[in-house]
Amino acid sequence: MGKNLTSRSEDYSKWYNELVVKADLAENSGVRGCMVIKPYGYAIWEKMQAGLDKMFKDTGHENAYFPLFIPKSYLSKEASHVEGFAKECAVVTHYRLKNDEDGTGIIVDPDAKLEEELIVRPTSETIIWDTFRKWIQSYRDLPLLINQWANVVRWEMRTRLFLRTAEFLWQEGHTAHATEQEAIEEAEQMMHVYAEFAEEHMAVPVIKGLKTPSERFAGAIETYCIEALMQDGKALQAGTSHFLGQNFAKAFDVKFASKEGNKEYVWATSWGVSTRLMGALIMTHSDDNGLVLPPKLAPIQVVIVPIYKGLEQLDEISENVMPLVKELKSKGISVKYDDRDTQKPGFKFNEYELKGVPIRLAIGQRDLANGTYEVARRDTLEKSTVPASEVVEKIEFLLEDIQKTIYKKAFDYRKEHITKVETYDEFKNILETKGGFISAHWDGTAETEDRIKKETKATIRCIPLDAKDEEGSCILTGKPSYKRVLFAKAY
Amino acid sequence: MGKNLTSRSEDYSKWYNELVVKADLAENSGVRGCMVIKPYGYAIWEKMQAGLDKMFKDTGHENAYFPLFIPKSYLSKEASHVEGFAKECAVVTHYRLKNDEDGTGIIVDPDAKLEEELIVRPTSETIIWDTFRKWIQSYRDLPLLINQWANVVRWEMRTRLFLRTAEFLWQEGHTAHATEQEAIEEAEQMMHVYAEFAEEHMAVPVIKGLKTPSERFAGAIETYCIEALMQDGKALQAGTSHFLGQNFAKAFDVKFASKEGNKEYVWATSWGVSTRLMGALIMTHSDDNGLVLPPKLAPIQVVIVPIYKGLEQLDEISENVMPLVKELKSKGISVKYDDRDTQKPGFKFNEYELKGVPIRLAIGQRDLANGTYEVARRDTLEKSTVPASEVVEKIEFLLEDIQKTIYKKAFDYRKEHITKVETYDEFKNILETKGGFISAHWDGTAETEDRIKKETKATIRCIPLDAKDEEGSCILTGKPSYKRVLFAKAY
Incomplete structure (x- = not known):
């Protein structure tokens, strides 16, 4: 197909790495372990964010923002938590650079040493619970349902784009409740929200379950998770939701006055998904020709490629295509009409296959004469010729059908495995x-x-x-x- | 008014600090100079983000994400840039903590020292231009129009919520162009976009202009800005847009093959606005009773407060209010029906005044009998009695009128000043x-x-x-x- 992509059967891992870069999703940066998320990859992440954010708000959560830095002493307050995170964190020790006295360059100013080192957040339980202490006085302040969209850093030695990077983007929910039961229900609810998002938006089937004690989050009493299966037979943890008991409330002394007037420690949860979901998305659906994107997350849902010789033919095609573009946009379908004259149709076909655009329309002279479009679906690579009058309906059908079909394919694969x-x-x-x-x-x-x-x-x-x-x-x-x-x- | 807010005439600065905290916008965290943005404040910021993001996309920009950390050597590549930023930055020197050998606590592991220190980005020109080198080969790759929503850190010694904090949230646009003229036009365009956003969404009039050489961004050839005037007669820089010439292209060796086949350095811009806009918003419109929010950015545009004795009266009111709530929501108006029985109407009135909700409806027994609502607008505090049948129309009128009125008030104040x-x-x-x-x-x-x-x-x-x-x-x-x-x- 001319995409020069290693096949999955040849080397799955190499296929993944190549695909992420060639499909313009992300690349390694000059900073060890940190990735650059490219516009096409970021556009998919934005769609994930929008879908998840709506689900969080629909379940009563509000967004807020907490500091990037965590004083070392905060991280140490919950014993198993610091144990889990101290080994892999970026530590800020100074707050200034200066010119080297010998004039050779810029050095860290030894006079600008922090009294207490700051950790770049690997997760925010500690700083958030230090804040919640001020926000929670009585049962009237509960439940407190907060979410944060943020970057976090875990100093990974072996990194891989999206799956494991030193810095990644995520959301972290942090909630406080008056009763144990309510907190457990919250943790379970968010696992279900994640599962629903994975299955309905990403078309990735997941198994919901509980982690064993050894696999729990550092500081949790119970960790719920959703687990997906990749095409190479390896599992990928796609999201976790933790019932934290009163561990953080005790570590940060967060008590509330109950209806009966008693002072009690609150009950907590936290839950998160990250840019790792991009890895799950890519590895679940994509094939040797490139990405396969679920229509609900595809930045471009439909691409239209004109096949023409000379400007006159292009003008004629464009005149036919523009009303279609307009109609699709009015229906909220994202469509791109690629009339670049710097690339040939074959090149474009390859590019959109590589980038996983769900539906490709092509229109040439014969189509123009017949009043048809050639419609190709990315998942099965099937092509059909559709009368122009029926093409919108066909696209609407295909967007739904591709979403269902790739889910079913992934579901069947998992069932067999x-x-x-x-x-x-x-x-x-x-x-x-x-x-x-x-x-x-x-x-x-x-x-x-x-x-x-x-x-x-x-x-x-x-x-x-x-x-x-x-x-x-x-x-x-x-x-x-x-x-x-x-x-x-x-x- | 029972809000215990220092008046502006008494102490403007104290008024601002109190208002930010009492209106639940933000607070200081336990981390020096870093703020916590509370849900109500963050909801306003989210509306700003959404408005700006749409304007950026409408002008052809795409979002991406670049690393939080910048190797020290990158920052040093552009001479005036490092001069401008090295004095105030957070420096990561280590990547691990460990248990102290004497068992007394957690210390920075001296064996985990980085070979090259990393700077927490104070701005991303350097890391982005290091990346652009890989993205730009020929004139066909230009213009490259990228934006990033991110957190940045500048180690400020004297901080103030929203206006000056060590960590803040912002967007930074970074573009690359084939010609000088095009880059200058881009920098100017973004200044106009910022001005339009400030005036039409925030209702904050601004003056567009050029910075003098001493006030330019570190590394810029020309800095465009929008300047707003606060009620205490002090100016606030609300956004800047920089024409960077070829400075960063030269520092990071970013050349493109022109149509004629020559290798030329590209021309650059960068531009940004930050959570500082929250400060501009607060200080432009608010009064001694609290926040005054422009309807376009208010998280709650309309609040409805029932005035009742006993559950029976409340039920009767609720029955009347619910269809109105539904109708307003269907029109995309954000409305809150506050039927809490834990607080009295007077308390609620004060609270929504403090929080700047543009329109407040009240409904009691007499209104119910007469088929009316009491409608109060936050900006002028005017009240009127409106027949229920006309209340939606009245609200739609007021949302537009308040937006215009507060802009005009701010504009007149500035004109006089x-x-x-x-x-x-x-x-x-x-x-x-x-x-x-x-x-x-x-x-x-x-x-x-x-x-x-x-x-x-x-x-x-x-x-x-x-x-x-x-x-x-x-x-x-x-x-x-x-x-x-x-x-x-x-x-």
Whole structure:
């Protein structure tokens, strides 16, 4: 196809890296581990943001903004939290540069050392709970339902565009509640919101579940997650929602006066999704020709390519196309008419395939004479000839159909890649040959989980919410188990 | 009025600080110089973002995202740029914390020192131009019109909510062009876009002009600005747009192949507005009772307060109010029906006055009997009784009228506060007694500008775009001058 993209079967990882760059989504910057999100990639992220933001507001949350920097002492207040984040953070120690005295350049001014170092936020629980203390006095102030869109930094040694970068963009919800039950319901609600967004907007099927204690967020009592399956059989954690109990309220002394007049610690949740969702989106749908985007998130939903010789033919085509462009726009469909004369139609076809534009229309002299368009859908690459009078209807149908079709394709793939096993040999065999999620019995101990991870690199992705009660024996130790959990190798 | 707000005449600065906090816009955080933007303040900022973002996109710009961190060496590449920013920046020197060996706490791990320090971006020209080098090969890649919504850090020693904070939110546009003329036109265009936004969305009149060389952005050839006037007679720079010439292209070696096949350095602009606009908004319109918000940016445009005794009366009122709420929402008007039974109507009236909600409706038993609402507008505090059948029309009228009225009020205030002076004594006198902009002749030298600044604290805010050619003598030196410039004390 002339896109020079490594095929997925040849090298999935290389295919991903090439695709992200060639489709103009993102690239590595000169700053170690930090990416540049290019306009086309950012336009998809903006659509994700808009969709999620609406869902957060519909569930009663408000946006706010908290400082980028966290004093070192704040991070240390919750013991398991600092343990989880201190190892990978950017530390600000000085607040000024100056000219070197020997005139050779710019150096850090040793006189401008901070009394207390500042951490660039890896997540904002600590600074937010330090603020919530001032906002919460009585039960009337609860629930407090706050979200923040922000950048965060986790100093990753091995990075990969969108999936794992030192700086990434995300949203983090932070809520405070009067009762334990209400906080648990909030954490569960946000997991469902994430799942709905993943499935309905991104067309990415996900499994909802609970993390095991070893895989929980640092400082959480319970971590809910949504897990997706990529085309190489590896799982990707697409979102997490945490029930934090009273851990942060205690660490930051946040109490409220209850209706009965008692002073009680509040109950907390936090939840987040990040630009990592871009990775999930790309790896779930795309193919050897490039991106495949769900219509709901595609920056360009329809592209129209004129096929012509000479300006006269182009003018004639343009005259026919302009009313269509106008009509599509009036229906809220984003459309691009690509009449550049610097590139040939074949080049354009390739480019829009690479960029995953859901629907491509082409119109040449014969179409003009017949009153037709050639309509191609990106997901199946099927082409058909459609009378101009029916093309809007066809586009409306296809936008919905592509959204459904790629979801179903991903769903079927995942269904085929959830394998039940009874023995450790079978487990290891499936993991190596087929991949995907492996549904297996586990004795519930961190030791077993850890040993399996060390021996196979598979981790427990989650205890699915819909896991049935079922007596069995742990694949590793043979000890009794009452539920299956899902293992997989993961991103 | 029970709002316990210091009056503007008593202490303008105290009034501002109190208002920002009491109206729930923002507060200081535990991190020196960094603010927390509260949900109500952030909702206004979101409306500003949405309005500006649309204007940027309508003028052909695309959003992208660049790294938070800038390697020290990048910042040093453009000489005047590093001079302007090195003195006030947060420096990341380490990438890990660890447990102190004596078990007493968490310390910066001395083994995790970065080879090259990273600066938290104070502005992104350097990292963006390092990226543009890869994006620009030929004239076909130009113009490149990029915008970024981001947080930036400038280590200010004396901070003030919204107006001057160590971290703030902003957008920064960065564009690359094939010709000097096109870049100049871009910089001018964005100044006009900012002015249009300030005047039409924020209802803040601004003067468009050019900065003097001393007041230019570090690295710019020309800085365009919009200047607003606050109610205390001090000016506030609300937005700047820079023509950067080829300075950054040369520093980062960004060349393009022209149509003729020559390799040429590209021409650049950058432009930005920040959360400082919140300060301009507050200080332009608000009064001793609290915020006054322009309807176009008000998170709540209409609030309805029921006045009742007992649940039965409330139910009856609610039954009447709900269809109105629905109708207003269907027209895209944001409305809040405040039926809280924990607060009395008087408390609510005060609260919405403090928060600047443009229109307040009240409905009690008599209104119910008469089929009326009491309608109060926030800007003039005028009340009227309006038949329920006409209330939607009245609201639509008021939303437009308030927007116009507060703009006119601010415009008239500014008009009265531009004073022409001919002598330095007159200049100093006006500055101390009346304030505002002072239109005066200046000999065009940095020495004179600097001496006036040192002696009076007034700076040249701009050389207005519409300044007429007019022969005169510099107020300080008596040397010839051919244009008047605008001086003022500024935020």
